[in-house]
Amino acid sequence: MSLLLDTQYLEGFVTEEELARCAGPLAAAGEALAAGDGAPKGWRTLPEGFPEPLLRQLADTGRRIRESAEVLLVIGIGGSYLGARAALDFLPKRPGCEVLFLGNSLSPSALAETLARCEGREVAVNVVSKSGTTTEPAIAFRVVLDWMRRRYGSRLRERVWCTTDPSGGALRSLCEEEGFGRFEIPRDIGGRFSVLTPVGLLPVAAGGGDIAALLDGAREGQRRYGGPACLENPAARLAAIAALLDRGYPVSLFCSYEPYADSLCQWLIQLYGESLGKDGRGPFPAAARFTTDLHSLGQYIQEGRRMLWETVLSFDPGAGPALTVPPLAAGHDGLDYLTGRPLAEINRAAMLATAAAHHDGGVPVLLIEAGRREERTLGELFYFFETACALTGCLMGVNPFDQPGVERYKQNLFRLLGKPGC
Amino acid sequence: MSLLLDTQYLEGFVTEEELARCAGPLAAAGEALAAGDGAPKGWRTLPEGFPEPLLRQLADTGRRIRESAEVLLVIGIGGSYLGARAALDFLPKRPGCEVLFLGNSLSPSALAETLARCEGREVAVNVVSKSGTTTEPAIAFRVVLDWMRRRYGSRLRERVWCTTDPSGGALRSLCEEEGFGRFEIPRDIGGRFSVLTPVGLLPVAAGGGDIAALLDGAREGQRRYGGPACLENPAARLAAIAALLDRGYPVSLFCSYEPYADSLCQWLIQLYGESLGKDGRGPFPAAARFTTDLHSLGQYIQEGRRMLWETVLSFDPGAGPALTVPPLAAGHDGLDYLTGRPLAEINRAAMLATAAAHHDGGVPVLLIEAGRREERTLGELFYFFETACALTGCLMGVNPFDQPGVERYKQNLFRLLGKPGC
Numbered sequence: 001m002s003l004l005l006d007t008q009y010l011e012g013f014v015t016e017e018e019l020a021r022c023a024g025p026l027a028a029a030g031e032a033l034a035a036g037d038g039a040p041k042g043w044r045t046l047p048e049g050f051p052e053p054l055l056r057q058l059a060d061t062g063r064r065i066r067e068s069a070e071v072l073l074v075i076g077i078g079g080s081y082l083g084a085r086a087a088l089d090f091l092p093k094r095p096g097c098e099v100l101f102l103g104n105s106l107s108p109s110a111l112a113e114t115l116a117r118c119e120g121r122e123v124a125v126n127v128v129s130k131s132g133t134t135t136e137p138a139i140a141f142r143v144v145l146d147w148m149r150r151r152y153g154s155r156l157r158e159r160v161w162c163t164t165d166p167s168g169g170a171l172r173s174l175c176e177e178e179g180f181g182r183f184e185i186p187r188d189i190g191g192r193f194s195v196l197t198p199v200g201l202l203p204v205a206a207g208g209g210d211i212a213a214l215l216d217g218a219r220e221g222q223r224r225y226g227g228p229a230c231l232e233n234p235a236a237r238l239a240a241i242a243a244l245l246d247r248g249y250p251v252s253l254f255c256s257y258e259p260y261a262d263s264l265c266q267w268l269i270q271l272y273g274e275s276l277g278k279d280g281r282g283p284f285p286a287a288a289r290f291t292t293d294l295h296s297l298g299q300y301i302q303e304g305r306r307m308l309w310e311t312v313l314s315f316d317p318g319a320g321p322a323l324t325v326p327p328l329a330a331g332h333d334g335l336d337y338l339t340g341r342p343l344a345e346i347n348r349a350a351m352l353a354t355a356a357a358h359h360d361g362g363v364p365v366l367l368i369e370a371g372r373r374e375e376r377t378l379g380e381l382f383y384f385f386e387t388a389c390a391l392t393g394c395l396m397g398v399n400p401f402d403q404p405g406v407e408r409y410k411q412n413l414f415r416l417l418g419k420p421g422c
Numbered sequence: 423m424s425l426l427l428d429t430q431y432l433e434g435f436v437t438e439e440e441l442a443r444c445a446g447p448l449a450a451a452g453e454a455l456a457a458g459d460g461a462p463k464g465w466r467t468l469p470e471g472f473p474e475p476l477l478r479q480l481a482d483t484g485r486r487i488r489e490s491a492e493v494l495l496v497i498g499i500g501g502s503y504l505g506a507r508a509a510l511d512f513l514p515k516r517p518g519c520e521v522l523f524l525g526n527s528l529s530p531s532a533l534a535e536t537l538a539r540c541e542g543r544e545v546a547v548n549v550v551s552k553s554g555t556t557t558e559p560a561i562a563f564r565v566v567l568d569w570m571r572r573r574y575g576s577r578l579r580e581r582v583w584c585t586t587d588p589s590g591g592a593l594r595s596l597c598e599e600e601g602f603g604r605f606e607i608p609r610d611i612g613g614r615f616s617v618l619t620p621v622g623l624l625p626v627a628a629g630g631g632d633i634a635a636l637l638d639g640a641r642e643g644q645r646r647y648g649g650p651a652c653l654e655n656p657a658a659r660l661a662a663i664a665a666l667l668d669r670g671y672p673v674s675l676f677c678s679y680e681p682y683a684d685s686l687c688q689w690l691i692q693l694y695g696e697s698l699g700k701d702g703r704g705p706f707p708a709a710a711r712f713t714t715d716l717h718s719l720g721q722y723i724q725e726g727r728r729m730l731w732e733t734v735l736s737f738d739p740g741a742g743p744a745l746t747v748p749p750l751a752a753g754h755d756g757l758d759y760l761t762g763r764p765l766a767e768i769n770r771a772a773m774l775a776t777a778a779a780h781h782d783g784g785v786p787v788l789l790i791e792a793g794r795r796e797e798r799t800l801g802e803l804f805y806f807f808e809t810a811c812a813l814t815g816c817l818m819g820v821n822p823f824d825q826p827g828v829e830r831y832k833q834n835l836f837r838l839l840g841k842p843g844c
Contacts, residue, residue, distance in 0.1 A: 077713075077714065077717045078717030078718050079717075079718075082718065092531075093535070104714045104717075105679070105680075105681060105711065105712075105713055105714045105769075106679065106713050106765055106768050106769035106772055107679065107680045107681055107682075107765070107769060108739065108742055108743045108744075108745040108764070108765040108766050108769070109514075109680060109681070109682055109742050109743060109795070110680070110681045110682075111743070111745055111765065112742075112743035112745060113515070132754065132755055133755055133756045133757070134717075135757075135768075135772075136713055136717075138755040138756075138757050139747055139757065139760065139765065139768070141755070142747055142748050142749075142750050142755070142757065143745065143747075143748060145748075145750070146748040170754040170755045170756060171754070171755070173752075173754045174750075174752070174754045174755070177752060177754075192718075250727055250729065251673065251706055257527070257528065257529065258527075258529045258531060258532070259527060259529055259531070259532045260529075260531055260532075266718075269718060269719060270717075270718030270719070273718060273719045273721060273722040273726070274718060274719075274720075274721040274722070276722075276726075277719075277721050277722025277723075277725060277726030277727070278721065278725045278726065279725065280725065280726070280727060280728060281726065281727055282722060282726040282727055283727075284673055284708075284722060284726065284727065284729065284730070285719070285722070286706075286708045289527065290527075291499075291527055291528050291558060291835075292499065292526045292527045294828070294831050295499045295500030295501075295526075295558075295692075295828060295831075296500050296501075296504065296614075296688075296691060296692030296695055296696060297691060297692070297695045297696075297699075297707070298827060298828050298831055299695060299696040299699050299700065299825045299826075299827040299828045300695040300696070300698075300699025300704060300706060300707070300827075301699075301827075302827030302828075302830065302831065303699060303700045303701065303702065303826065303827040304695070304698075304699030304700065304702070304703065304704045304706065305672055305699070305702060305703055305704055305705075305706065306702055307672060307706070308706070317530065320530055320531050320534075321530045321531060321533070321534035322530075323530040323533055323534060323565065325561055325564055325565075326564050326565060326567075326568040327564075328564050328567070328596075330595075330596070330599060332554065332592040332593070332595045332596045332599075333554055333555050333560040333563070333564070333592045333593070333596070334555045334560075334592060334841070335555070335557070335560050335561065335564065337839070337840055337841050337842055338561070338839060342530070343528055343529070343530040343533065343561065344530050346528050346557075346561070346839060347527075347528035347529060347530070349835075349838050349839055350528055350557075350835055350838075352838070353834050353835055353838040354831065354834075357830070357831065357834055361827075373531070403721045404721075404725065405720060405721040405722075405723075405724030405725040405783075406716070406717060406720050406721045406724075408724065408779070409716050409717075409720055409724065409776065409779065412775050412776075412779055413713075413771075413772055413775055416771050416772075416774070416775040417759070417760060417768060417771055418759055419756070419759055420759055
């Protein structure tokens with residue numbers, strides 16, 4: 001049912017003895033995480049403690065958006081859009097709004113092209129920002145508000161929802177003044193850990209996802225991975241593996257064999273990059289999609305500098321499309337030996353062959369059998385990786401919850417653009 | 423008019439003295455490239471030598487596809503789709519087919535979802551494969567042929583074009599038997615250098631791109647970068663910079679501030695990864711989109727392990743959308759100081775601020791001012807990077823034209839799947 005770590009392709013790179021020696025530091029890391037003096041760790045108990053009325057309210061609002069809009073524009077950057085996008089791309093398409101993401105760059109082309117896709121369609125907006133002053137989403141929100149006001153006039157207020165700080169913040173004031181709907185981002189949960197709050201849940205609900213099932217999966221995750229950080233806890237085990245490999249393999253590649261997991265890998269890049277990349281340390285996180293990239297980056301992985309390790313996410317094809325290789329009248333393509341075989345089986349064979357080949361070529365490969373392409377799987381995965389990543393930070397002696405470099409970027413941008421008082 | 427290298431953010435990392443010491447090896451690399459004993463280097467003289475009748479035939483076929491189809495399915499993997507996708511995503515949308523890419527993975531979900539997008543629309547197909555036997559596109563082509571035959575019956579032949587080997591190959595035989603249209607991939611041009619052959623040009627023409635202008639840009643590139651490899655040649659200069667930085671900065675990050683350049687960065691990842699990642703060496707190529715990823719990977723770039731260097735592609739907003747920051751009645755968002763300013767200007771300010779901050783944080787940054795978002799720019803860029811990358815390989819002492827690791831993957835996959843005789 002739940003995810004499994006397959007460590008056979010780590011052989012020769014990480015030994016059971018080395019892992020056993022991590023047991024003490026790992027337990028200490030777990031305790032540090034649980035104690036967490038002032039650290040924003042609300043995400044750890046979020047799934048079990050999620051208020052039922054809030055879940056109903058989010059599901060109801062999602063339904064209302066689906067019924068009144070064909071497009072939901074989600075305005076946010078970093079942790080304010082990566083989780084929702086990961087979930088919406090991962091889940092099979094269901095009847096719901098098309099969700100488009102905006103305000104995650106300063107590109108005028110991207111803004112204009114996204115608005116062009118809204119022409120002639122009913123639109124709703126969800127702006128996601130703790131402070132309401134981050135430059136990219138704040139600019140996009142101004143442009144979109146302007147556009148929506150010209151289009152909907154006084155009916156604007158029925159079509160805009162703000163997800164923001166529970167007490168202060170610029171967005172909250174605007175929200176109250178205009179009468180927009182409002183959801184809160186818990187104070188003790190940082191951006192990259194916020195996918196299971198209204199930040200991620202409202203767009204997923206509007207897009208047709210089952211957010212109750214997503215939370216169920218996360219609850220299962222909390223039960224399995226939220227306990228003591230021992231080596232029997234797969235999230236803790238992953239943390240130990242990551243900390244050990246970081247010594248010789250500074251590039252950490254997240255891979256899958258399904259395009260629907262591309263955005264999930266982008267979510268992982270933020271989670272790991274922002275949590276561990278500080279003090280001149282940390283693994284550089286990157287993503288690859290196989291077999292696609294085996295015809296490009298594959299050359300590098302097999303034979304380039306030996307500094308990569310891979311985390312491969314594997315999903316059970318379960319109820320997915322049962323496509324098989326059709327016959328070809330004159331089998332010119334040398335593929336007749338595959339006629340009638342399911343694509344899913346061939347995809348899996350490619351995964352196992354590649355894991356073995358990369359391992360033999362000097363690349364440690366961790367395979368994660370993650371379950372089916374459905375909400376439950378994803379909820380569990382979110383919790384699993386949040387826990388594993390936070391524990392890796394504690395093991396490596398970095399604070400996994402701050403992002404001083406990003407804060408400095410925001411301030412630099414204010415100053416360079418001439419913001420008064422910056 | 424043409425692209426410019428801005429090296430100010432390399433200060434302290436690469437000196438003019440070091441570059442000057444590269445002059446000799448660089449000249450030798452240029453001569454090796456020009457001599458190229460048996461190396462597939464047809465791409466070097468392709469733009470100036472491109473046959474006019476072929477260009478007209480490609481443009482005519484593109485027009486015919488546009489007139490008879492709403493969707494063009496391009497079936498190919500690696501160099502057989504990355505160039506066309508880079509171009510189609512880069513260019514502003516024009517009236518033309520929607521081009522969807524298929525056969526670049528073994529995912530049944532991706533195949534089924536792409537075919538679902540074709541329902542109820544007129545479809546044409548371009549299958550791109552030198553041998554016709556590469557597993558991923560060969561399987562997808564079988565599935566698509568089946569689907570097209572059921573739909574179009576004997577009219578199938580009017581809707582399928584094969585881009586393949588000029589003399590042998592499985593695809594060529596099938597093509598002749600079925601009466602499909604056919605274009606040739608020159609023998610002396612490898613996959614990742616093939617974007618300016620029919621491999622890239624036919625999909626671009628069908629998508630509404632001006633392939634004559636694309637080739638004009640490439641011709642300009644050949645004139646500017648195809649000559650002797652001296653430090654005054656920007657492509658040669660980039661090769662020297664890359665070879666020098668490779669010693670201390672093994673991760674090479676391609677960045678832009680425009681989502682329309684995302685796929686171009688993926689093309690660069692193949693070009694560099696496959697050309698240089700061998701013999702246990704080479705820079706690991708990765709991509710980032712700013713300012714988007716400054717809110718995720720940005721933390722790592724600013725403060726993580728010091729092993730990255732950046733190549734930033736900057737484009738002149740030129741005739742792009744003239745969006746400005748609109749006013750907000752009650753300026754809650756602290757953004758009033760930006761009211762009325764063009765987004766393009768703010769985006770550029772962010773680029774300069776970030777280059778300075780990354781440089782100060784220990785990241786060498788090369789800025790490339792590449793020109794406007796149009797065909798000419800892109801043609802020149804393709805030629806520029808192909809030359810720079812090949813010269814880097816020669817400087818580093820690796821063969822930039824083979825991909826033994828990828829060939830081994832293809833063979834492994836045949837064997838594991840039980841292909842007779844493998």
